[in-house]
Structures are given as C-alpha cells and as structure tokens.
Amino acid sequence: MTAETVLVSADEERAIVCDVLQRYGASPEPAQMQANWLLEADLRGFSSHGIERLPILVARMKRHLIEPDAEPAMSWRTDSVLVVDGNRGFGPVIAQRALAAGIQQARTTGLALIAISNANHLGILAPYVESVAAAGMIGIGLSTSEALVHPWGGRDAMVGTNPIAISVPAQPSSFVLDMATGQVSMGRVLHNLELGVPLEEGWAVDADGVPTLDPVAALKGAISPFGGPKGFALGLALEILVASLTGTALGRDVHGTLDADDVCNKGDLFICIDPQIVGPTGSTDVSSYLGDVRATPPQPGTTGVRIPGERTAAERARRVTDGIEITMSAWRAAMALLEADREETGDSVISDDVSA
Amino acid sequence: MTAETVLVSADEERAIVCDVLQRYGASPEPAQMQANWLLEADLRGFSSHGIERLPILVARMKRHLIEPDAEPAMSWRTDSVLVVDGNRGFGPVIAQRALAAGIQQARTTGLALIAISNANHLGILAPYVESVAAAGMIGIGLSTSEALVHPWGGRDAMVGTNPIAISVPAQPSSFVLDMATGQVSMGRVLHNLELGVPLEEGWAVDADGVPTLDPVAALKGAISPFGGPKGFALGLALEILVASLTGTALGRDVHGTLDADDVCNKGDLFICIDPQIVGPTGSTDVSSYLGDVRATPPQPGTTGVRIPGERTAAERARRVTDGIEITMSAWRAAMALLEADREETGDSVISDDVSA
Numbered sequence: 240m241t242a243e244t245v246l247v248s249a250d251e252e253r254a255i256v257c258d259v260l261q262r263y264g265a266s267p268e269p270a271q272m273q274a275n276w277l278l279e280a281d282l283r284g285f286s287s288h289g290i291e292r293l294p295i296l297v298a299r300m301k302r303h304l305i306e307p308d309a310e311p312a313m314s315w316r317t318d319s320v321l322v323v324d325g326n327r328g329f330g331p332v333i334a335q336r337a338l339a340a341g342i343q344q345a346r347t348t349g350l351a352l353i354a355i356s357n358a359n360h361l362g363i364l365a366p367y368v369e370s371v372a373a374a375g376m377i378g379i380g381l382s383t384s385e386a387l388v389h390p391w392g393g394r395d396a397m398v399g400t401n402p403i404a405i406s407v408p409a410q411p412s413s414f415v416l417d418m419a420t421g422q423v424s425m426g427r428v429l430h431n432l433e434l435g436v437p438l439e440e441g442w443a444v445d446a447d448g449v450p451t452l453d454p455v456a457a458l459k460g461a462i463s464p465f466g467g468p469k470g471f472a473l474g475l476a477l478e479i480l481v482a483s484l485t486g487t488a489l490g491r492d493v494h495g496t497l498d499a500d501d502v503c504n505k506g507d508l509f510i511c512i513d514p515q516i517v518g519p520t521g522s523t524d525v526s527s528y529l530g531d532v533r534a535t536p537p538q539p540g541t542t543g544v545r546i547p548g549e550r551t552a553a554e555r556a557r558r559v560t561d562g563i564e565i566t567m568s569a570w571r572a573a574m575a576l577l578e579a580d581r582e583e584t585g586d587s588v589i590s591d592d593v594s595a
Numbered sequence: 596m597t598a599e600t601v602l603v604s605a606d607e608e609r610a611i612v613c614d615v616l617q618r619y620g621a622s623p624e625p626a627q628m629q630a631n632w633l634l635e636a637d638l639r640g641f642s643s644h645g646i647e648r649l650p651i652l653v654a655r656m657k658r659h660l661i662e663p664d665a666e667p668a669m670s671w672r673t674d675s676v677l678v679v680d681g682n683r684g685f686g687p688v689i690a691q692r693a694l695a696a697g698i699q700q701a702r703t704t705g706l707a708l709i710a711i712s713n714a715n716h717l718g719i720l721a722p723y724v725e726s727v728a729a730a731g732m733i734g735i736g737l738s739t740s741e742a743l744v745h746p747w748g749g750r751d752a753m754v755g756t757n758p759i760a761i762s763v764p765a766q767p768s769s770f771v772l773d774m775a776t777g778q779v780s781m782g783r784v785l786h787n788l789e790l791g792v793p794l795e796e797g798w799a800v801d802a803d804g805v806p807t808l809d810p811v812a813a814l815k816g817a818i819s820p821f822g823g824p825k826g827f828a829l830g831l832a833l834e835i836l837v838a839s840l841t842g843t844a845l846g847r848d849v850h851g852t853l854d855a856d857d858v859c860n861k862g863d864l865f866i867c868i869d870p871q872i873v874g875p876t877g878s879t880d881v882s883s884y885l886g887d888v889r890a891t892p893p894q895p896g897t898t899g900v901r902i903p904g905e906r907t908a909a910e911r912a913r914r915v916t917d918g919i920e921i922t923m924s925a926w927r928a929a930m931a932l933l934e935a936d937r938e939e940t941g942d943s944v945i946s947d948d949v950s951a
Contacts, residue, residue: 316705320705348674352705392898393894393899395892405836447895466823466825475902477761516673528834531753532754538804539804544747
C-alpha cells in the first residue's frame, strides 16, 4: 500500500528545484537555499515539506506573494532582540540570514531573540536549530501556522499545528527535537487518503467534532492536538507567544503557507543561548545522560527508547546514500513546472500574473 | 471517596505555616514568602505542592539542606543573562528575588534569561510567570525535577516531571499555562492510593514497565510521559536544556526536592520578554483570540473549551471565599511541628541535627 514513486538522488532533487525556482525568477543563491530546505525535508522523510511544496511556491512567486530575492530588514531593538521583516522572501532565506546574525550576537550577549514576520513558510524547523547547535549554542525555534487543530473540547480548527524545535549541543551528535503540537500533520491525513488507509484513533475529528478514522471526514474537520488537554494548552501558548512578539496573525486569520492566495502572515521566533556564557563550567554531561536514557531497558512489547531526532538522522543518512523516493505525482508536478516554463518566456510567466 | 479534611481559611494556613517556619529558624520575610507559595498551591487545588510539603521543608531546614534566610548570589554575565546561586535558600525566595531583577532588566534589554542553581523546590510555577505577565511581559518558566517519568519505550524512570510555565499578557486576565510533562504527578498516584481508587489508563507503568492501574505498583514503577513519544521528547528536551544552562544534575542524579537527605541539585530557568520592546505595535489581539477559542462550539459529549489557567483561577477564587480543604493528615502534621517545637527550645532543634 504505497503510492507510485520515483527514486532520485539528493543532487538531482536539488538541481531540479533550483532550476524551477530560477526559471520563475529566483536568483541562484536564494533558489539554492530554498531548494536545500525542500531537499532536507525529503531526505528526512517529511515529504509534506519537501518537493511536494514546489508548485505552491511557484504559484506564490508568480503572484508576488513570494519575492524570491527579498532580503530581510533586520533591526536590533536592543543588544539581544532582533526584529526581522521578511519582505515576503523565501522562509529559509530570511530565517537563515536572521539566525546567522543572532548566533553571532549571542556569542557576546549570551542570548538573542529573533522575531520574524512577513517571511514565507520556513519549512521544517530542525535544520535551523541544528545550525544553532553546530555553533555550540542551544536553539529554540517556534512558528505559528494555519488553524488546523481543534481546541480540546472544541469542534472547529482554531489553533495552528505550531511546531516547537529545541536543540542542545551534545556528542556525538546534538540533541534535536522538532515536533508539531498537532497529533499528526494534515499532510499525513492526505497521505492516508491517497493510500486508502484509515486514520489512527485520536488523530482527527470530523466537521461535527466527532473523532473519525475517515481521511475525507477529517479533511472537513480538524486535527486533534497531541497529548490531550496538555498538548492543546501548549500549542495555544505557543500561538499567542509567537504572535505577540512578531505582531502576526492568530488562529483562523493565519494564511499563506498552504495556499497561493494570501500574503503569509504567520510568525516565527528563534532564541539562541550560548551555554559558554550562561552555564557554569558545570559537571552537567548531557551526552552521557542521553546515552543512559537510550540504554533504558525496553518496555515489554516495544523496541526500546529512541532519542528524538536520531531516527530522522538515520533516515537521512540512508536516503543520502540510496536516494529519495518521491511520489510520482510530486515529481510530475515538478517536471511540469519546468516544461511549462520552457514553453513560455520566463519573464512573461511572472508579469502576466496579477500581483497580490 | 474523599479523605478526611479540615476547612481552613487562607489566612489561617499562611499564619500556621509562617509560624512553623519561623520556629525552625526562618526570619519573618522568607517565612512569609515560602508560606505564600504553599498557600497558593492549596488555593489552586494542587495539594501536593501545598501544606503537605511543610514537614519535608522543616526536615530539610533542620539538616541545613535549606538555609531559610539565604539570599541569592546574582551575577549578570551579560546585560540579559542573570546567573543565580540560590545558596540553599527557599525556592520562592530565591526565584522571586531573581525574577524581580530580571523583569527590571528586561524593561531595558527587552529580554532576560535567569539561570538558577542551588535553590530549593520552587513549588508551583504559575505564580512566578503570572508576576511576569503582571509586569506586562511574557514569562517562561522551566524546572527540572527528580526522575519519575519513563522514556517512551523504556521501563525505568529517567526523566523529571519537568514542568513548563508560559504566561502571556491578556485582558481581562493574562494567559497562564503551567503543566508538568508527566501524565500525572506522583502526588496524584499517592492521592489515588490513599482513596483506594485505581489509576487511569496511561498514567503509569509498574517496575517491569507494564502499564498498570494499581497505585502501589506505579509507586514501584514510573509515571508515563504525557502525550506519548512527543511528550517524552519535550520533557527530555527541557531536562537537558535547563541542566545545560544551570550546570545542574540530570535524570537519576537529581535529588533534594522530595527527600530530606540531599542538597537540592535541580535547576530552574526563567525567560522574561518585554513585548513593548520586541513586538511591533501590532494588530495582534490575544485577548480577542482567546475569547474566540473559548467560544468554539463544544465537541459532542464535552463541556466545551477551557482556556488553560481559567479553571484554576476559578478554583482559587472559590477557596479564597470558602476556605481550603486540607487533608487531616497534612493538617495534623503541621500542628505536630508546632507542638514538637514548643516542647523543645527552638535553637536546639536545629543545632542538634547534623548538617548535610
């Protein structure tokens, strides 16, 4: 029960995506940065954030909802607070520029908070906080997103799937958490729909708020928060925390990450903390502790303990070697974008469309 | 199925606790600050963090594991990073002093991170972040705690119940989240044991890692993380994040919040963020959004949506008016501490005991 796929190498995927993005108006560097982010998602097995997103990116570029060569307007409000206007740029471009500045500053201040508005979809958060950990710092990343999750006890989608990412430097590899506060992604529901597989219990409710295993009913309803009332509370807290600090939209007013109609008005927040400055030169040995946690005797009937991020890292390594299985539909869509453009003149594709 | 209780007013409880703490060596101000924290827990219905803790506090004072009049040694590493040695003081004294300094600083810097080690148990986190919200700021509070939670897929307790608290200013009252990353507290298991009531599914495992509804078996086993693998991942992330930045202990090496034997070596972390400095003077209307979330049509068979913290606030208001039901055992233990001391001379109670 798998969809038809095509096996491509990381280099192939990157080249195709770069090619498409450049043909629709992106310069080589931003095209490469955005392409790398789709590729990273596919390498890690998060296909809903991978090349599947390319058609929507192009549609948004054509409508000037994405300005591919936009650079962030960065303003240090204080020595440790960076406010960033993304100027409708690619999420990965804006966020990486901002993070580079934040990491640099945190080496002196110990701490930097980065509040981003007006950037397009950042994609998966893990690689951002990984880059913070690679600089020897603790990274926290938060994004709001379109309302897909129902409040605990409520019928309608009112809260984003609001992911939280946390990285902590460790050996041999840094600890990396990247999780949404919804039980599953809407991409997962669509995936089950495509395969004709029912949902699992607790994933979603239908339009009347009744728990459902039917992907079609779930698409008309809402994703459930992970972890019951606590997970709902956390997702809601992150929604208002990020929105308050970025001046961005809340709940059903959030648009522009899944559609090609609206300016992207969600917010993104990063915190970089340098343990060299904050932490006492302590005996705290995170690496050794993580080893102990990993070695906890397994619960009966389980395969034992996994440290967050490690399975993803293994999946990534496998795909770097063996290639990435991309659904035929996503691959054909990418190819169609190349072909469509070849039939037109590059510029007219852009200028013929109405700016949003 | 309720335990035998006694009804006391807030003033009575505060006075009794203050009296006990002072008789065992605390000066009036720290005694009052610590007493207020136990009282706040009882007012909000978190009895495991209320007057039930008094005997352990006194035992720790007698062994100099708590130095009741200790003040924090506060060191600003940078303009926005405050490192605090709690000098074995009362948790609420150390944390409130540190937070006052952090809030003051964040008015200028926009952001303050407070890393606390060597403080005793802080008690419930909500009132700390409430005080940050009362100053118009966003507050984040994190504490590590003794290993009571098993990793997802693992048999033994390896992770603290590591609470997270988040406050965001709003009208008519600020948003306040305060939740542990365990499914329930060990206090809740003890409560069910006392009442002879089985646990609920998913709360705990026995010593072999098998899910159990038996409180006795759970006490020999471990609490389950809330929210399955995601909740485990979050709790683990918070454990290493806090420990890294405070230079404190991890996992099974954390001691001194539930016992009277060890120095308290967990860590506490606060972040204060001033939206006046960070946030664009935005259209983000948290209060109105929270109203919309609260008004979400209820799921069938539920009582509808509750905003985190609101039920607790209502419970608190009720107990301020009607009084607090304290278990007879906790009340008798408090009384016994007063009586025991009256039979001795205050100082000898302290000096007869071996310092830890």
